[in-house]
Amino acid sequence: MRGQKALSLFLILSMALPLLSGCIGLVPAREFLESMRDEPEVGQVVEELRVSHTFTSLSVVEMTWSEDFFVDQHVTEISAYITVSHFFSDTSSSVLPNESRYVRANLQDAAGSIVWETEISESRTEPLSRMQAPFSQGEWSLSVEARGYGEQFLNQFQDSFLVAIEVEKSCTTYPTEDNCSFD
Secondary structure (H helix, E strand, O other): OHHHHHHHHHHHHHHHHHHHHHHHHHHHHHHHHHHHOOOOEEEEEEEEEEEEEEOOOOOOEEEEEEEEEEEOOOEEEEEEEEEEEOOOOOOOOOOOOHHHOEEEEEEEOOOOOEEEEEEEOOOEEOOOEEEEOOOOOEEEEEEEEEEEOEOOOOOOOEOEEEEEEEEEEEEEEOOOOOOOEOO
Protein backbone atom coordinates (compact mmCIF):
# COMPACT_ATOMS: atom_id res chain seq x y z
CA MET A 1 0.00 0.00 0.00
CA ARG A 2 2.83 2.28 0.87
CA GLY A 3 4.46 1.63 -2.49
CA GLN A 4 1.24 2.43 -4.28
CA LYS A 5 0.97 5.87 -2.55
CA ALA A 6 4.58 6.62 -3.40
CA LEU A 7 4.03 5.60 -7.01
CA SER A 8 0.87 7.77 -7.23
CA LEU A 9 2.72 10.76 -5.73
CA PHE A 10 5.60 10.21 -8.12
CA LEU A 11 3.25 10.10 -11.12
CA ILE A 12 1.38 13.26 -10.04
CA LEU A 13 4.63 15.14 -9.45
CA SER A 14 6.14 13.96 -12.73
CA MET A 15 3.08 15.25 -14.62
CA ALA A 16 2.86 18.54 -12.67
CA LEU A 17 6.57 19.37 -12.79
CA PRO A 18 6.65 20.19 -16.53
CA LEU A 19 3.59 22.42 -16.10
CA LEU A 20 5.14 24.33 -13.19
CA SER A 21 8.56 24.63 -14.76
CA GLY A 22 7.07 26.76 -17.54
CA CYS A 23 5.79 29.35 -15.07
CA ILE A 24 8.82 29.13 -12.85
CA GLY A 25 11.08 29.23 -15.88
CA LEU A 26 9.62 32.59 -16.90
CA VAL A 27 10.97 34.34 -13.80
CA PRO A 28 14.68 33.86 -14.64
CA ALA A 29 14.00 34.62 -18.31
CA ARG A 30 12.29 37.91 -17.39
CA GLU A 31 15.07 38.86 -14.98
CA PHE A 32 17.61 38.19 -17.73
CA LEU A 33 15.73 40.39 -20.20
CA GLU A 34 15.34 43.16 -17.61
CA SER A 35 19.11 43.11 -16.97
CA MET A 36 19.70 43.62 -20.71
CA ARG A 37 17.51 46.76 -20.82
CA ASP A 38 19.05 50.23 -20.62
CA GLU A 39 18.40 52.37 -17.56
CA PRO A 40 15.50 54.85 -17.70
CA GLU A 41 16.48 58.44 -18.49
CA VAL A 42 15.26 61.56 -16.75
CA GLY A 43 14.24 64.15 -19.32
CA GLN A 44 12.43 67.46 -19.62
CA VAL A 45 9.14 68.34 -21.29
CA VAL A 46 8.28 71.97 -22.04
CA GLU A 47 4.68 73.13 -22.29
CA GLU A 48 4.08 76.60 -23.69
CA LEU A 49 1.21 78.96 -23.07
CA ARG A 50 0.98 81.90 -25.52
CA VAL A 51 -1.18 85.00 -25.67
CA SER A 52 -0.66 87.17 -28.74
CA HIS A 53 -2.71 89.74 -30.58
CA THR A 54 -2.42 92.20 -33.46
CA PHE A 55 -4.66 95.27 -33.29
CA THR A 56 -6.43 96.16 -36.54
CA SER A 57 -8.89 98.85 -35.45
CA LEU A 58 -8.29 102.54 -36.21
CA SER A 59 -9.75 103.47 -32.83
CA VAL A 60 -8.08 102.49 -29.57
CA VAL A 61 -9.28 99.07 -28.41
CA GLU A 62 -8.76 97.63 -24.93
CA MET A 63 -8.80 93.84 -24.47
CA THR A 64 -8.11 91.34 -21.69
CA TRP A 65 -7.08 87.68 -21.69
CA SER A 66 -6.76 85.13 -18.93
CA GLU A 67 -5.18 81.69 -19.29
CA ASP A 68 -4.82 79.07 -16.55
CA PHE A 69 -2.41 76.16 -16.24
CA PHE A 70 -1.65 73.55 -13.60
CA VAL A 71 1.63 73.30 -11.66
CA ASP A 72 2.51 70.06 -9.84
CA GLN A 73 5.57 68.51 -8.19
CA HIS A 74 7.14 67.70 -11.60
CA VAL A 75 7.54 71.39 -12.60
CA THR A 76 11.21 72.43 -12.37
CA GLU A 77 11.19 75.86 -14.06
CA ILE A 78 8.74 78.48 -15.30
CA SER A 79 9.84 81.15 -17.77
CA ALA A 80 8.03 84.32 -18.83
CA TYR A 81 8.69 86.26 -22.04
CA ILE A 82 7.08 89.37 -23.54
CA THR A 83 7.64 91.36 -26.70
CA VAL A 84 5.60 94.41 -27.72
CA SER A 85 5.53 96.25 -31.04
CA HIS A 86 3.85 99.66 -31.15
CA PHE A 87 4.21 101.31 -34.54
CA PHE A 88 5.84 104.75 -34.46
CA SER A 89 6.34 104.45 -30.69
CA ASP A 90 9.80 106.03 -30.83
CA THR A 91 9.17 108.91 -33.27
CA SER A 92 5.64 110.20 -33.04
CA SER A 93 4.76 110.74 -29.40
CA SER A 94 2.84 113.91 -30.25
CA VAL A 95 0.74 112.21 -32.95
CA LEU A 96 0.23 108.79 -31.33
CA PRO A 97 0.71 109.10 -27.57
CA ASN A 98 2.25 106.02 -25.96
CA GLU A 99 0.14 106.44 -22.82
CA SER A 100 -2.91 105.29 -24.75
CA ARG A 101 -1.18 102.05 -25.82
CA TYR A 102 0.17 99.48 -23.41
CA VAL A 103 0.43 95.80 -22.53
CA ARG A 104 0.18 94.69 -18.88
CA ALA A 105 0.86 91.09 -17.97
CA ASN A 106 1.09 89.24 -14.68
CA LEU A 107 1.50 85.68 -13.54
CA GLN A 108 -0.25 84.63 -10.35
CA ASP A 109 0.67 81.41 -8.52
CA ALA A 110 -1.73 78.96 -6.87
CA ALA A 111 -1.40 80.77 -3.53
CA GLY A 112 -2.57 84.06 -5.10
CA SER A 113 0.83 85.80 -5.14
CA ILE A 114 2.02 87.73 -8.19
CA VAL A 115 5.30 86.05 -9.23
CA TRP A 116 5.89 88.02 -12.46
CA GLU A 117 4.50 91.34 -13.63
CA THR A 118 5.30 93.88 -16.33
CA GLU A 119 3.82 96.87 -18.16
CA ILE A 120 5.14 98.10 -21.51
CA SER A 121 3.98 101.15 -23.47
CA GLU A 122 6.59 101.17 -26.26
CA SER A 123 8.19 98.74 -28.69
CA ARG A 124 10.37 96.54 -26.54
CA THR A 125 11.31 92.96 -25.75
CA GLU A 126 12.05 92.17 -22.14
CA PRO A 127 14.66 89.58 -21.18
CA LEU A 128 13.43 86.11 -20.37
CA SER A 129 12.42 85.87 -16.71
CA ARG A 130 13.15 82.45 -15.17
CA MET A 131 11.66 81.11 -11.94
CA GLN A 132 13.04 77.98 -10.27
CA ALA A 133 11.28 75.32 -8.16
CA PRO A 134 9.85 74.89 -5.58
CA PHE A 135 6.51 76.28 -6.71
CA SER A 136 3.14 76.43 -5.03
CA GLN A 137 1.17 73.57 -6.53
CA GLY A 138 -2.21 74.10 -8.10
CA GLU A 139 -3.76 76.30 -10.75
CA TRP A 140 -1.71 79.32 -11.90
CA SER A 141 -3.15 82.19 -13.93
CA LEU A 142 -1.69 84.42 -16.64
CA SER A 143 -3.56 87.70 -17.10
CA VAL A 144 -2.94 90.11 -19.97
CA GLU A 145 -4.52 93.50 -20.53
CA ALA A 146 -3.65 95.47 -23.66
CA ARG A 147 -4.72 98.60 -25.46
CA GLY A 148 -3.69 99.51 -28.99
CA TYR A 149 -4.77 100.25 -32.52
CA GLY A 150 -3.81 99.56 -36.10
CA GLU A 151 -5.11 99.36 -39.63
CA GLN A 152 -6.13 96.60 -42.00
CA PHE A 153 -5.70 98.35 -45.34
CA LEU A 154 -1.90 98.12 -45.69
CA ASN A 155 -1.26 95.82 -42.72
CA GLN A 156 1.82 97.91 -42.01
CA PHE A 157 0.80 100.01 -39.01
CA GLN A 158 -0.42 97.73 -36.25
CA ASP A 159 0.28 97.35 -32.56
CA SER A 160 0.96 93.76 -31.52
CA PHE A 161 2.33 91.74 -28.64
CA LEU A 162 3.29 88.24 -27.57
CA VAL A 163 3.35 86.93 -24.00
CA ALA A 164 4.70 83.40 -23.58
CA ILE A 165 4.93 81.23 -20.48
CA GLU A 166 7.02 78.06 -20.64
CA VAL A 167 6.52 75.36 -18.02
CA GLU A 168 9.35 72.82 -17.82
CA LYS A 169 8.58 69.45 -16.22
CA SER A 170 10.86 66.55 -15.39
CA CYS A 171 9.80 63.11 -16.56
CA THR A 172 11.18 59.60 -16.96
CA THR A 173 11.63 57.95 -20.36
CA TYR A 174 11.94 54.18 -20.40
CA PRO A 175 14.03 52.56 -23.17
CA THR A 176 11.15 50.62 -24.72
CA GLU A 177 8.76 53.59 -24.70
CA ASP A 178 8.91 56.87 -26.59
CA ASN A 179 6.68 58.94 -24.32
CA CYS A 180 7.59 60.62 -21.06
CA SER A 181 6.17 59.26 -17.83
CA PHE A 182 5.52 61.41 -14.76
CA ASP A 183 6.24 59.03 -11.87
